[in-house]
Amino acid sequence: VHTKSFHIHIKYYNQTTEWLLSRTRHRPKIAVVCGSGLGLLADGVTNKEIFPYADIPNFPVSTVPGHEGCLVFGILKGKSCVFMQGRFHLYEGYSLCKVTFPVRIFKLLGVETLIVTNASGGLCPDFKVGDIMLIKDHINLPGFAGQHPLCGPNDERFGIRFPCMSDAYSKDLRKLALDISHELDYTNFVREGVYCMVSGPNFETIAEARMLQVLGCDSVDI
Numbered sequence: 095v096h097t098k099s100f101h102i103h104i105k106y107y108n109q110t111t112e113w114l115l116s117r118t119r120h121r122p123k124i125a126v127v128c129g130s131g132l133g134l135l136a137d138g139v140t141n142k143e144i145f146p147y148a149d150i151p152n153f154p155v156s157t158v159p160g161h162e163g164c165l166v167f168g169i170l171k172g173k174s175c176v177f178m179q180g181r182f183h184l185y186e187g188y189s190l191c192k193v194t195f196p197v198r199i200f201k202l203l204g205v206e207t208l209i210v211t212n213a214s215g216g217l218c219p220d221f222k223v224g225d226i227m228l229i230k231d232h233i234n235l236p237g238f239a240g241q242h243p244l245c246g247p248n249d250e251r252f253g254i255r256f257p258c259m260s261d262a263y264s265k266d267l268r269k270l271a272l273d274i275s276h277e278l279d280y281t282n283f284v285r286e287g288v289y290c291m292v293s294g295p296n297f298e299t300i301a302e303a304r305m306l307q308v309l310g311c312d313s314v315d316i
């Protein structure tokens with residue numbers, strides 16, 4: 095991989111951030127990335143301001159069905175939020191720094207909490223189709239092969255060079271989600287587990303899925 099594809103100059107992050115800040119009144123502290131078919135998570139938002147990705151400078155565009163390709167700002171339960179209706183994938187041909195570009199824009203917009211969602215494949219034999227799995231940890235398989243969004247020059251504005259990953263997923267937020275699933279009587283389909291990223295675009299072979307199970311993965315996605 096050419097090292098240039100590991101890096102996006104800060105001027106592009108600043109340009110995109112300034113473009114958005116000059117067009118929205120919202121100053122979200124919470125961002126939600128909606129996976130395939132999950133753009134409807136933004137439906138309950140009020141005071142909506144919608145920006146198609148194609149209009150936002152430097153933003154990638156969605157090429158996968160089920161990904162609307164819009165950034166939606168608004169208010170949910172009194173909190174200012176931003177929703178990505180559609181996310182980006184390595185298999186679309188984007189470098190990982192392009193895939194994660196919006197996350198860094200969220201950081202520059204002042205977002206403090208990131209909620210990621212997607213439609214992944216279940217590996218844990220106890221899971222049923224349609225279950226919701228809260229991610230408690232992950233295995234970044236492409237990362238083992240040097241396909242990692244943090245490779246390249248480090249910009250301390252976005253975080254330290256060697257980030258600790260032992261607490262990547264907030265215990266407090268996971269507990270909150272579990273508490274709410276109890277309150278709503280959703281416990282028979284809300285699970286916790288280890289998520290694995292693979293590159294795609296093919297889904298896994300039977301042998302690969304079995305290997306991932308042995309490695310301790312409960313769900314897998316591309």
Ligand SMILES: O=P(O)(O)O[C@@H]1C[C@H](O)[C@@H](CO)O1
Pocket residue numbers: 128129130131158181183211212213214315316
């Ligand atoms: O963006 P997510 O992970 O929800 O999308 C899944 C995996 C593929 O991108 C796509 C296949 O339908 O859905």
